[in-house]
Amino acid sequence: MQKADTGLQQPPFSSHQDPYLKSRFSSDLALNQLYPVSSQLLAEKHWTPLNIARKAARYLANEEGARILDIGSGVGKFCLAAAYHQPKAQFFGIEQRHHLYHTAETARMNLALPNVEFIYGNFTQLDLTAYDHFYFYNSFHENLVDHDHIDESIDYSVELYFYYTRFLFKQLEKMPSGTRIVTYHSLEGEIPPGFNLAGSVMDSQLKFWIKH
């Protein structure tokens, strides 16, 4: 029997050869310009820089088909950059602010990367055991300070910081041996004792952990 011609279903380039993607992921400026100005203004303080995303993604995507969750995905910058650099892993992001989730979705559609998905909600609603590895850019920290908030659309409190940190700690405790997490600028209260530090770079701001 003649094989069906699937040529039309194949993208003309792999992600790394696609000139549009190549130029979008060539610099933070080029990627940030994909977003509305309001999101661009938050980039320096709140969204992961490309060189960090690349390093974190390389560590997390240790096996083909790994499911990696960004806890507090914002406008999706980490997930999109990670998905571009690690096409054999699946990246997921959960974000509590609807407008940021919507912005991430718009960017995802623009880039048409097949291995990234965004979820709207609070991470406490997710079953983290459905994922293999995690990325965490100090998402709860805005509860501890009264400046540099992303916006004033949610309530902040020190109690919420400890509640979320404890919740994540308890979820990570349940994860099997081999689970990896990369933290960026974290105070590490969410890391249970079973996780060992496998390495750190960028003046110890970026840390690579693995559960033994």
Ligand SMILES: C[S@@+](CC[C@H](N)C(=O)[O-])C[C@H]1O[C@@H](n2cnc3c(N)ncnc32)[C@H](O)[C@@H]1O
């Ligand atoms: C520092 S930003 C990092 C964004 C993204 N991970 C990146 O690296 O570009 C942290 C994000 O976590 C989100 N966040 C904080 N607490 C959350 C929670 N409990 N559930 C879901 N998202 C949360 C915030 O709304 C914010 O967008």
